[in-house]
Amino acid sequence: MSKMAEYDGPILEIDKLSISFFTRRHEIPAVMDFSVSVQPGEAVGLVGESGCGKSTVALGVMQDLGKNGRIVGGNIRFKGRDLAEMSADELRDIRGNEIAMIYQEPMASLNPAMKIGRQLMEVPMIHEGLGEKEAYDRALEVVTDVRLPDPERMLQAYPHQLSGGQQQRIVIAMALMSKPALLILDEPTTALDVTVEAAVVELVRDLGKKYGTSMLFISHNLGLILETCDRLCVMYSGEAVERGSISEVFDDMQHPYTQALFRSIPLPGADKNAHPLVAIPGNFPLPHERPQGCNFGPRCDYFEPGRCDQGEIEMSPVAGNDRHATRCLKHLEIDWAAPITLAEQKEKTQPGKVVLQVDNLKKYYEVAANALFGGGAKRVVKANETLSFAARESETLAIVGESGCGKSTFAKVLMGLETATEGEILLDGNNIEQTAIEDRDTRTISDVQMVFQNPFDTLNPSMTVGRQIIRALEVFDFGSSDQDRKQRMLELLDLVKLPRAFANRMPRQLSGGQKQRVGIARAFSGGARIVVADEPVSALDVSVQAAVTDLLMEIQRKEKTTLLFISHDLSIVRYLSDRVMVMYLGHVVELGDTDQVFSPPYHPYTEALLSAVPIADTSVEKQHIVLEGDIPSAMDPPSGCPFQTRCRWKSEVPGGLCETTVPPTREMQAGHQIKCHLSDEMLARMSPVITVAAE
Amino acid sequence: MDPLSWTGQIAFLNPVLALGLGLLGLSVLAWIGLSSLLPENRAITPSGAGLSLPTGPRELSGLVVRLAFLLTAAVIAAYLVLGLALGTGAGIIGAIAQRLLPVWIALVLLFALSIRFKQRLGLYGKLFDSPIGMIGFGLVMFWVFTGIFGAFDLIITHDPLAQLSGLKNKVPGTPLPRPEDGDFQWYLLGGDNLARDVFSRMVKGAWEVVKIAPLATLFAFMAGITLGLPAGYFGGRIDTILSFLANLILAFPVILLFYLLVTPEIVQTGLPQYMAAVLFAFPLIFFTVLINARFRTQPQQNRLWLSVVLIPLVWGYFSLINQTGSKINFLPQSLDLFNIPGGILVVFVSVVFVNSPTVFRIVRGLTMDIKTRDYVAAAQTRGERPWYIMLWEVLPNARGPLIVDFCLRIGYTTILLGTLGFFGLGLPPESPDWGSTINEGRKLLAIYLHPALPPAFALLSLVLGLNLLADGLREESMKD
Numbered sequence A: 001m002s003k004m005a006e007y008d009g010p011i012l013e014i015d016k017l018s019i020s021f022f023t024r025r026h027e028i029p030a031v032m033d034f035s036v037s038v039q040p041g042e043a044v045g046l047v048g049e050s051g052c053g054k055s056t057v058a059l060g061v062m063q064d065l066g067k068n069g070r071i072v073g074g075n076i077r078f079k080g081r082d083l084a085e086m087s088a089d090e091l092r093d094i095r096g097n098e099i100a101m102i103y104q105e106p107m108a109s110l111n112p113a114m115k116i117g118r119q120l121m122e123v124p125m126i127h128e129g130l131g132e133k134e135a136y137d138r139a140l141e142v143v144t145d146v147r148l149p150d151p152e153r154m155l156q157a158y159p160h161q162l163s164g165g166q167q168q169r170i171v172i173a174m175a176l177m178s179k180p181a182l183l184i185l186d187e188p189t190t191a192l193d194v195t196v197e198a199a200v201v202e203l204v205r206d207l208g209k210k211y212g213t214s215m216l217f218i219s220h221n222l223g224l225i226l227e228t229c230d231r232l233c234v235m236y237s238g239e240a241v242e243r244g245s246i247s248e249v250f251d252d253m254q255h256p257y258t259q260a261l262f263r264s265i266p267l268p269g270a271d272k273n274a275h276p277l278v279a280i281p282g283n284f285p286l287p288h289e290r291p292q293g294c295n296f297g298p299r300c301d302y303f304e305p306g307r308c309d310q311g312e313i314e315m316s317p318v319a320g321n322d323r324h325a326t327r328c329l330k331h332l333e334i335d336w337a338a339p340i341t342l343a344e345q346k347e348k349t350q351p352g353k354v355v356l357q358v359d360n361l362k363k364y365y366e367v368a369a370n371a372l373f374g375g376g377a378k379r380v381v382k383a384n385e386t387l388s389f390a391a392r393e394s395e396t397l398a399i400v401g402e403s404g405c406g407k408s409t410f411a412k413v414l415m416g417l418e419t420a421t422e423g424e425i426l427l428d429g430n431n432i433e434q435t436a437i438e439d440r441d442t443r444t445i446s447d448v449q450m451v452f453q454n455p456f457d458t459l460n461p462s463m464t465v466g467r468q469i470i471r472a473l474e475v476f477d478f479g480s481s482d483q484d485r486k487q488r489m490l491e492l493l494d495l496v497k498l499p500r501a502f503a504n505r506m507p508r509q510l511s512g513g514q515k516q517r518v519g520i521a522r523a524f525s526g527g528a529r530i531v532v533a534d535e536p537v538s539a540l541d542v543s544v545q546a547a548v549t550d551l552l553m554e555i556q557r558k559e560k561t562t563l564l565f566i567s568h569d570l571s572i573v574r575y576l577s578d579r580v581m582v583m584y585l586g587h588v589v590e591l592g593d594t595d596q597v598f599s600p601p602y603h604p605y606t607e608a609l610l611s612a613v614p615i616a617d618t619s620v621e622k623q624h625i626v627l628e629g630d631i632p633s634a635m636d637p638p639s640g641c642p643f644q645t646r647c648r649w650k651s652e653v654p655g656g657l658c659e660t661t662v663p664p665t666r667e668m669q670a671g672h673q674i675k676c677h678l679s680d681e682m683l684a685r686m687s688p689v690i691t692v693a694a695e
Numbered sequence B: 001m002d003p004l005s006w007t008g009q010i011a012f013l014n015p016v017l018a019l020g021l022g023l024l025g026l027s028v029l030a031w032i033g034l035s036s037l038l039p040e041n042r043a044i045t046p047s048g049a050g051l052s053l054p055t056g057p058r059e060l061s062g063l064v065v066r067l068a069f070l071l072t073a074a075v076i077a078a079y080l081v082l083g084l085a086l087g088t089g090a091g092i093i094g095a096i097a098q099r100l101l102p103v104w105i106a107l108v109l110l111f112a113l114s115i116r117f118k119q120r121l122g123l124y125g126k127l128f129d130s131p132i133g134m135i136g137f138g139l140v141m142f143w144v145f146t147g148i149f150g151a152f153d154l155i156i157t158h159d160p161l162a163q164l165s166g167l168k169n170k171v172p173g174t175p176l177p178r179p180e181d182g183d184f185q186w187y188l189l190g191g192d193n194l195a196r197d198v199f200s201r202m203v204k205g206a207w208e209v210v211k212i213a214p215l216a217t218l219f220a221f222m223a224g225i226t227l228g229l230p231a232g233y234f235g236g237r238i239d240t241i242l243s244f245l246a247n248l249i250l251a252f253p254v255i256l257l258f259y260l261l262v263t264p265e266i267v268q269t270g271l272p273q274y275m276a277a278v279l280f281a282f283p284l285i286f287f288t289v290l291i292n293a294r295f296r297t298q299p300q301q302n303r304l305w306l307s308v309v310l311i312p313l314v315w316g317y318f319s320l321i322n323q324t325g326s327k328i329n330f331l332p333q334s335l336d337l338f339n340i341p342g343g344i345l346v347v348f349v350s351v352v353f354v355n356s357p358t359v360f361r362i363v364r365g366l367t368m369d370i371k372t373r374d375y376v377a378a379a380q381t382r383g384e385r386p387w388y389i390m391l392w393e394v395l396p397n398a399r400g401p402l403i404v405d406f407c408l409r410i411g412y413t414t415i416l417l418g419t420l421g422f423f424g425l426g427l428p429p430e431s432p433d434w435g436s437t438i439n440e441g442r443k444l445l446a447i448y449l450h451p452a453l454p455p456a457f458a459l460l461s462l463v464l465g466l467n468l469l470a471d472g473l474r475e476e477s478m479k480d
């Protein structure tokens, strides 16, 4: 079937859409009174925390709500036609041909048993009846367009032979095969690493321009939206709360939630005293427990009883701005320019004596080349290569790097879950690198504890919260009676600012942020002196991240803990750490004070990493550095410098040194070291990646 | 006394039932046909429009199916209620409904209480949200109560072993030729080949099943869990060896194994007893490790709990495997609490032996999945010992699939018991268990159908109930 006739109104118009899911017990209103329109060639962003209904809107547009989901009000018009009035055949045609959707998990959209070329060719062959030859040419063209190396070989590959970033590019290519009028991207880069994400985002933006495709870009990351979209719509708890162009919403926001959201994310480049993080109090309401009146009411600073909690609040246009609307009764009264009221500034405690000393630590894994029969040559995976650093009391050391760089391996060796291959780890001057956890004494174990990444996984789902903390206390030999331990458990709950009544709750009755707090309480239960936090907030919603981060820092101040903060999010690292260690493929490529690492001279990888961080601030100028390719596998690392396959400075080093010799670690200033062959002059020529435009 | 007809005074319900069943069958056929032919109706129903009558033949046929089902269910309920009131006046159905009165009371109480408190009852409470699960649970509990009350001689009308002359192979509803005072006047479901009451034997048979099947399955689970956890958790060589053994047992022909175990020569060597000694040791190991892991850091509590739990367990274990006059006979007579008849021991051993490898594989798979969770890593980093992690961190979180499998497996075990009884293995020949009864009835099946049918139907409905229950549990546990 051919495309719909030429049409020049909005591509997509959603008008007062309400979608509910029906369970046996109750109706769950997932989206209420949601309106947005997408003009031809326009990219519209949809931001909001998890559970606010972003994906439901997307599925509603695809008319794919599953068995128990139903549109209960409003309508969706695609090129002026109501989707609800179309027959199943028409819909099927539109879905494959005119609207394409890209999901978070690339493998979900690819058939693992079919060659990529065939999967791509099928699209136009089925929908447009194209011949084999034309389909192949089209496939080759889009694969070239999504900037995959060696397109012809790619078409012959199976999905599992590609890396995550390449798979996502193929999914995008597949979406583009039918030259759709509308592309819906549901968190397309969440599963990818920062530098890969930056490249995919750039690709999406350029392709949008080239093909003139309209886009609905769903993300929880305001920075990404800023980089990709023309307009955006902020959602909260099933409703659109603010809608407008990027510059209007970013610089002239008219809804308290949008404001709170911006205040709760750290911005690199901004000073942490001038721009402190302000957490949004409270939790996101569940769909069937929404308050009367304004959904954001209970968490809003400007809440006015008797006014904000009465009846429905309508979306109202903001005078003077074009197509800018907000769902706040008081937006005309609020002084949006008022400075943030600063909480009392807490004095940072000075780092004390060295607690942890790591020297030339190496961790190699041996993997059998032939997994089935175990025999044959063994291959070595170098997960950690000559790690050296020291961490002091009450210091925060951030360990930064993308997946596979060896952060978790280091954490495992430190915790004693693995033993080191070479080198040493000194805890208060005692070697622990070869002592597995079973052989460590209780004191050592309780001294080094860990906070885990995934809040939904960190607590045992079938044990009460209190019991889990008490168990940790038992293992750490705390107190002499159950009574002592119970008392201490309650104090720990106070410490992480959870109500004592939570002791009897099961983990599933807690929100993600609350679970993470319990995880923190458990880690600190034995008076830990070193806490490894493995991406403790990356899986949390933006609005609770700030609260958990602040809590962690507050406990650290109180307990004088050494915090090893593992993260790939440079914004938060900049915000809370004293020193930063950047890792790539098992090597420490840069180590220094936060200010040293975040300002030139950089290691070329740090430079790229900084440039890849999406920043939600229109006044920030970024240098544009896009890394080609993916991170090499640790099984088969490149020769010489680990970063040489993607480095843009490599040509500045004479004699091909980068490809043959591992660079030495060089001391730049006191405490700042870089592992690179670049000459001092070259390094000195680097300019800052992030600059804040003068106001 | 006159012979009882099937329905007596409530015969007027029969045409209604026939109508309901016919309608149900036809409408289901129509519904299947229509929904595969017609497209789905995607019309938007504005919220708050209230209950609107369905439009289109597809929706209409769905409605008819529901109505026909309700009609049939109502008629069946009417049979039971009227039967309860009229007793023998309502024929055989009425008499049976009346005999089962304690079962009805128990069922109503159980359901009323459970539904009343279902919010607080966790997974069990959620079962009452699923119609399938409720039907399954109802069927299962029907037989459980029948078995229990039957064991107290409440429901049965005659001694299941007594033979009354003149009632050999008589049809259902035949009156006793020479009733004595206080005797029930009829053989409700007729007499069998040896002139025993089929109804009473069926009820007594329920007890045999209810008593053996869950217990045997429980032992199989203990063995499977105790071995599956370390195999999945440690992996490597332990896993390879244990998995190989499990596969070996699974590849062994079950019936052959049973025949071997009951062969007198083999029994003489004491093999079944040695096997029992090994298989029944697993619960001991399980509980010892469970308690020890939990109270590792508090030696005093540990000793207390270990003694409270283990002393009775060990005593029970010894009494179980100890048998005077057999190979294992070391316990003084006075200390031997109970003796398990040799046949039943063999049934137990074989059922546990055959079921545990499958349980082992399920547990192993679940463990391999769960051990990658962060809470397991958290336990490791606070220095917990492997057995604590397996039993307190992994096992409780594997319970959903295990409970479902437990229900299904009781069903298999019931069938297995039936099969064993059918082949005359294990249980004593005059035992009223369903398998043996079906086997006896089979011999004269061409002439007299009635002695074989009730136990066969009982077996079918119990296993069906267990499967439905498992389905309901699975469905509800996924919803969390």
Ligand SMILES: Nc1ncnc2c1ncn2[C@@H]1O[C@H](COP(=O)(O)OP(=O)(O)OP(=O)(O)O)[C@@H](O)[C@H]1O
Pocket (backbone or CB within 6 Å): A365, A367, A381, A382, A383, A401, A402, A403, A404, A405, A406, A407, A408, A409, A410, A633, A634, A635
């Ligand atoms: N047990 C193991 N056997 C073999 N290789 C391993 C093992 N554990 C880790 N590796 C390898 O070591 C390298 C470093 O892995 P590690 O898990 O430390 O990365 P990471 O930086 O924590 O990544 P992510 O952010 O995705 O968690 C990877 O290439 C990984 O495949």
Ligand code: SF4
Pocket (backbone or CB within 6 Å): A255, A256, A257, A294, A295, A296, A297, A298, A300, A301, A302, A303, A304, A308, A313, A327, A328, A329, A330, A331
């Ligand atoms: S309506 Fe009231 S409660 Fe809601 S966002 Fe505006 S000021 Fe806050």
Ligand code: SF4
Pocket (backbone or CB within 6 Å): A603, A604, A605, A641, A642, A643, A644, A645, A647, A648, A649, A650, A653, A658, A663, A675, A676, A677, A678
């Ligand atoms: S050593 Fe060479 S390849 Fe490596 S980071 Fe420096 S310039 Fe780039």
Ligand SMILES: [Mg+2]
Pocket (backbone or CB within 6 Å): A407, A408
């Ligand atoms: Mg990791």
